[in-house]
Amino acid sequence: MLDESLQLSPRISVAPVLHGSGDFAVEVRRILLAHDFDCLAVPLPPSFQTSVEHAIDHLPNITAVIQEESPSFPTDSWTPDSDREDDDTDAKRRVSYVPIDPCQPVIAALRVAIQEHIPRAFIDLETDCFESHSIVLPDPYALKRVSIERFAAAALLGIPRPPEGLTTDRIRTMAARLKELETRYERILFVCALADWPWIREAYTRNLTTTEEDADVEAAQLCSVSPNSLLFMLGELPFLTGLYEQARAELDNDENLSVDGLKQLLQESRDRYQIEMRSLARRVTPKLMSVFLRYVRNLSLIERRMTPDLYTLIVAARQVFGDSFAIELAEVSRSYPYTSWLELPEISFGVDKARLPDGDMADVISRLPGPPVQWRTCQLTTKPPRIDQDRWKMRWNPYRQCSWPPEDVAIENFRNHVKDAALSMMGAELAQTEKFSASLKDGLDIRETLRNWHTGDLYVKVFPPQLHGTLDCVLMFFDSPADPRDYPWRITWMAEHNDESTLALFASDFQEELIGPGIGLAKYGGAMFLFPPREIEDVWHDFRLDFTDTLEERLLAGACLHSRERHIAVLSDLPPGAGWRRLAKRFGRKLVHVPLSRFSQETIQRLRMVHVLNGQEVRSFAAHFIRDS
Numbered sequence: 001m002l003d004e005s006l007q008l009s010p011r012i013s014v015a016p017v018l019h020g021s022g023d024f025a026v027e028v029r030r031i032l033l034a035h036d037f038d039c040l041a042v043p044l045p046p047s048f049q050t051s052v053e054h055a056i057d058h059l060p061n062i063t064a065v066i067q068e069e070s071p072s073f074p075t076d077s078w079t080p081d082s083d084r085e086d087d088d089t090d091a092k093r094r095v096s097y098v099p100i101d102p103c104q105p106v107i108a109a110l111r112v113a114i115q116e117h118i119p120r121a122f123i124d125l126e127t128d129c130f131e132s133h134s135i136v137l138p139d140p141y142a143l144k145r146v147s148i149e150r151f152a153a154a155a156l157l158g159i160p161r162p163p164e165g166l167t168t169d170r171i172r173t174m175a176a177r178l179k180e181l182e183t184r185y186e187r188i189l190f191v192c193a194l195a196d197w198p199w200i201r202e203a204y205t206r207n208l209t210t211t212e213e214d215a216d217v218e219a220a221q222l223c224s225v226s227p228n229s230l231l232f233m234l235g236e237l238p239f240l241t242g243l244y245e246q247a248r249a250e251l252d253n254d255e256n257l258s259v260d261g262l263k264q265l266l267q268e269s270r271d272r273y274q275i276e277m278r279s280l281a282r283r284v285t286p287k288l289m290s291v292f293l294r295y296v297r298n299l300s301l302i303e304r305r306m307t308p309d310l311y312t313l314i315v316a317a318r319q320v321f322g323d324s325f326a327i328e329l330a331e332v333s334r335s336y337p338y339t340s341w342l343e344l345p346e347i348s349f350g351v352d353k354a355r356l357p358d359g360d361m362a363d364v365i366s367r368l369p370g371p372p373v374q375w376r377t378c379q380l381t382t383k384p385p386r387i388d389q390d391r392w393k394m395r396w397n398p399y400r401q402c403s404w405p406p407e408d409v410a411i412e413n414f415r416n417h418v419k420d421a422a423l424s425m426m427g428a429e430l431a432q433t434e435k436f437s438a439s440l441k442d443g444l445d446i447r448e449t450l451r452n453w454h455t456g457d458l459y460v461k462v463f464p465p466q467l468h469g470t471l472d473c474v475l476m477f478f479d480s481p482a483d484p485r486d487y488p489w490r491i492t493w494m495a496e497h498n499d500e501s502t503l504a505l506f507a508s509d510f511q512e513e514l515i516g517p518g519i520g521l522a523k524y525g526g527a528m529f530l531f532p533p534r535e536i537e538d539v540w541h542d543f544r545l546d547f548t549d550t551l552e553e554r555l556l557a558g559a560c561l562h563s564r565e566r567h568i569a570v571l572s573d574l575p576p577g578a579g580w581r582r583l584a585k586r587f588g589r590k591l592v593h594v595p596l597s598r599f600s601q602e603t604i605q606r607l608r609m610v611h612v613l614n615g616q617e618v619r620s621f622a623a624h625f626i627r628d629s
Contacts, residue, residue, distance in 0.1 A: 002031065003149040008204045011182040013037075014190045016152045016197035017105035020235020020370030021140040022244055023258055025108035027148055028191055032112045039185035040113040041121045042106050043174060043192050044367060048098055049122045051220040055100040056111050060245040060338035062230055064347055066097040067220045068362075070128050093362035095354065096130040097347075102244055103236045104368055109191045119185070123177035124367075125170045126214035133167045134369040135160065135195050139306035141258060152194060159195055171196055172210045175203035193369075223357060226348035231334040233349045235370050237310060238336035239265050245338060258307060266292075269317075269329040276383075277324055279486065279508060280523055282605045284321065292320040311376050323380045323627040330380075351375050381627030389514045396511065396518070396614055403493070404611040404622060408500060414607055415474050415501060415529045417599075422471055422569035422592040432462045471592075473563035474501075475555060477526045477572040478596070478608050482506065482551050487525040490540045490551070495533030502530040504539040504558055506551045510612040516625025518614035524607070528555045536562050548583075556580055560587035567592050 002013040015031055017024040032040070044052065051065040071093060101107055113120050137155050146154070162168055174192070178200075181188055192200060202208065230238040240261040247254035266289070274281045282288075295316040300308045308316075310333055318326040345357030354364045433448045434441075436458035448459035479486075492504040505527040510520030528539070539545065539558035548554040559568050560583065567590050570576055575593045576584075584591050596604065611626055613619060 002035070003147075005149050005153060008178065008190070008201060009182060011186055012178055012188045012190060012204075014192060014197055014201070015105070015109075015148065016194040017191060018137060018140050018194055018370060019104060019106070019134075019366075019368040020099075020101065021105065022103040022236045022240065022254075023140040023143045024105040025103050025244075026254060027143055028105040028109045029112050031148075032109060032116070032118075032189065035187070035189075037118060037187045037189045039119050039121060039181060039188045040109055041123050041178060041181060041188055041190040042110060043124045043170075043196070044098060044106070044122045045124045045126045045214070045217075046122045047126055047217050048220050048367070049120070051222045052098055052100070052107075052122075053110065053114060053120070055222050056107065056114060058342060059100065059102060059111065060242075060249075061340055061342055062225050062234070062241075062336065062338075063100045063342070063344065064097045064223050064225050064233065064349075065100065065220050066095050066223055066347065066356075066364075068218045069094045069096060069130070093356070093360060094129075095356065095362045095364050096367050097354075097364055098367045099233050099235075101234050101236075101241065102248075103234065103241050106191050106368055109189070121177070121181055123174050123181070123190075125173040126217050127166060127170070128215040128217055129166070130365055130367060131166045132365050132369045133162055133193075133195060134372055136371055137194055141306040144256070152197065155194060156198060159198055162196070162199055168199075169210070171199050172203045172208055175200050175208070176210060178204060221357075222344055223347040224342045224344040226346055227336060227339045228334075229349040229354075230336050231310075232351060237265070237333045239268075239333050242335070242337045262308070262313075265313075265329070265333060269325065269332045272332060273321075273325045273328040276328060280513060280521065280609065282321060282325070283601060284325070285601070288320060288602065292316055295320060311378065314378050314380075318378070318380065324383070326378075327380050327382055381625065384515060384625075392514045392517050392519075393511055396520075400615040401491075402496075402613050402616050402619075404613060404626065405619065407610060411527075411607055411610075412500060412529075414599075414603075415476075415531070418474050418476070418569055418571050418594050419471050421594045421598060422474075422567070425594070426470070426567060426592055433459050434462055436460050470565055471567055471569055472531060472565045473559045474529045474531075474569045475526070475559050475571065476524070476529070477552055477555075477570070478604065479525045480552055480572055480574070482525045484551060487551065489522055492536065492538040492540065494535060498533065500531075500533060502533045502536060504528040504536075504555060505610075506555070507610060510610075515611075515627070516622065518618040519622055519625050520612040520614075522610050522612060524610055526552060526555055528559050530559075530562055534562070553580070553583065556583055557587075560584055560589045563589060566590055569594055572596055 002015070006014050006016070008014060015028055017028060047067065048065055055063045055065055099107075102111075110120060135158075137158065138151070142151055162171065178188070178190060225233060234241050236244075236258075240257065243257050243261045243264060244254055246252070247257060270284045273284070296308045296312055299312045299316060300306065303312070310330070313333070314326050314330055317329045347357060348355040349364065352363060353361055356362055433445045439460070441460040442463045443461050445459045445461045449457075452459065486508060487506040488509050490506045493502070495502055506525045507522040508525070510522035513521040515521050530536070539554060542558065544561065545554050545557045548557050556570075566588070568584065570591050571594045573596045576591045581591060611622070613622055
């Protein structure tokens with residue numbers, strides 16, 4: 001038997017649970033299998049027993065048992081003049097339901113009891129108008145550290161007394177029916193809501209039990225649940241619920257699935273994101289994932305939770321990885337693998353509403369309510385359907401292409417950073433060392449000072465004065481060696497104003513990734529920036545550069561041809577090879593290599609994304625479609 005604190009009598013043990021919690025479902029299953037009970041009592045009315053037990057046979061397919069309540073007619077807005085047939089005075093339909101959810105502790109207990117041939121008793125009061133009574137309680141993750149007895153004792157002080165009325169009548173009726181059960185069974189387990197447990201105990205011990213007369217109710221109906229609406233009905237995320245069922249089928253350990261399942265959720269979201277976005281996907285590195293998990297932890301602690309909810313996961317994913325990853329995470333989280341077709345009427349759930357099998361909308365209320373749920377919105381820019389992309393592609397005018405100004409500003413700022421880095425490296429190469437006399441000049445030269453330690457002399461560095469504008473060309477090779485098949489779009493863009501560079505680039509095909517009407521998305525493979533801007537021949541059609549073989553060599557030759565300065569900055573992973581240096585020497589130029597590793601990979605991934613607009617008028621509404629990928 002359970003601890004004495006959870007016993008109503010020598011024959012009755014109580015398992016107070018949080019409805020909709022996978023951790024409590026696992027705990028209830030453990031209690032039933034670890035002890036020898038000869039009766040299971042659950043807080044559901046007898047009218048649901050046949051349908052609920054039949055629905056459990058359909059698991060792992062998710063179903064719901066619904067019971068329609070008596071219609072209520074709105075009277076607060078009635079006036080004598082409104083008594084006409086065409087007025088909207090229809091009765092408001094209301095339905096209570098029992099979710100046949102594997103992560104519902106009551107359903108998990110019934111499932112085990114049916115398999116172990118333990119008698120079941122549905123002892124709740126039959127009510128025609130069910131009233132939900134749920135309160136905020138500690139996170140069920142604590143069950144991994146404490147026993148169910150300690151969890152219930154810790155939550156005891158935070159459980160308010162239920163209001164007088166139907167809730168009190170139900171509690172006293174359940175206490176009375178427990179007394180009846182102990183005259184027939186010796187070892188009874190009663191699974192009830194933690195919010196009701198102390199008051200059922202009070203009614204039982206103080207003999208406040210009453211047997212209220214059951215109301216006349218409609219027959220319960222078993223329905224299948226639309227797969228797209230499982231998120232609104234299940235206690236856990238549909239993906240995690242599927243993992244619990246998978247662990248059950250494969251006899252795996254599911255004790256830590258509430259945490260390990262989140263890891264699998266992130267891995268599956270990452271894989272689908274990379275498949276969906278292909279070359280446009282950001283790199284989901286272990287470092288970024290650790291940043292994401294810390295963000296999730298902090299948001300959860302702010303909301304006084306030990307485990308994150310879906311909103312927290314989506315917000316963190318959007319901030320760290322972008323909208324596309326957040327969308328994939330949301331889609332994966334609401335996917336459930338066991339959705340075979342059942343010959344049952346279908347119900348589709350929403351936020352406190354449902355579309356009934358006959359097509360009407362009704363308010364719904366769960367007979368096994370979990371903690372209060374707060375629905376919040378998070379604005380994400382979704383990927384348009386393929387049919388829209390094909391329509392936009394047919395309307396594209398190839399002679400009216402322009403860039404997206406916010407990206408122009410970002411890439412120009414980055415060009416300045418690369419230029420400054422190259423200038424500092426040029427200055428370091430020209431640095432001179434002289435013996436200290438009266439000034440430290442540009443700093444102590446430690447190497448030369450140590451080399452002449454025996455003389456006792458100090459040596460300082462002297463950098464020559466750098467003249468602004470000694471670099472007018474910056475080359476950026478993000479993918480080298482570049483496969484020409486991956487970067488079919490090659491163009492030379494002239495500057496629109498004096499703050500922009502003349503730009504020549506090769507990138508992926510933006511028409512394969514149209515995200516809005518007249519808005520395409522491509523990914524830089526490499527680019528050449530000339531600043532101050534000037535008019536040049538198209539690098540990709542200039543016959544003077546036809547001697548080159550690769551995309552990188554053609555951009556490099558174009559830079560050497562059009563640059564007015566001796567030095568050219570080259571941003572790339574590896575230093576320029578002998579062939580590139582010979583090519584630069586042919587034009588009398590010298591390459592200054594800036595390692596790509598000097599900059600954040602996340603920043604590089606963002607800068608590589610370039611949006612192409614089909615006309616300047618598209619800029620007026622492009623922000624509504626351009627998402628943070």
